[in-house]
Amino acid sequence: MFGDKPGGEPRPPAHDDRTLRRALPVWVDLAKVYPLAERPDRMHRVGWDLQAVVPGELSAWRRDTTGRWLAQVHFRIRRGDDSEGVLMTAWLLASAIEPRHDAPARPERRKRLR
Template sequence: MFDNSPAPPTVGHLHVLRTPLRVWVDLTKVYPDSATDESHPDGVDLRATVPGLLKMWDRTTTGTRLVWVAFTIGSAATRSRVGQWVLADAIRPREGEAGKRDHEEFPAMPVSWKT
């Protein structure tokens, strides 16, 4: 019933989560799109906000927070699962089923995790 395994290792600034946290991923921040006047309704939607799972986070050499998230992107015809590093400001916590937060602003991540 309870997971008694040791916590995942912390190496440097890298923090691996034992249980991924549910987040929203803003694809406009992950894939900045220089829109044109053309419209392709059947193309890949990079303007969506999609559900994702936060699995770990780290810092860059300049101190910027990066997060590893898994999420799905796609078009009307296809879907692809993606796992990649993104800037921390591309995600936000998802609310729980009963309107409660799944977590309190990412436990163990410093208060200033986005800076």
């Protein structure tokens, strides 16, 4: 999916929306999602670490009204002391994610027939 178009963006289908059959493992660069204008003088150990690179799962692509690709990604944000985390699902700009090659794609879920 990332190799279809430069910059990690998928080739657009006719309707420009694409839900993946399997979630793909990705890296989420939170510093690109939550950029800082300047580095703070001190860090808060128990604050949320929004500058880390974290693993996630890409489940869909959509375009916004300006034509940019958005990735629906499930990922976890942790505190600076790594004591807690919260699972998030968000639409992120394609530039904030990269494919992970250290993890397999999640197997496709099959519907049960009754």
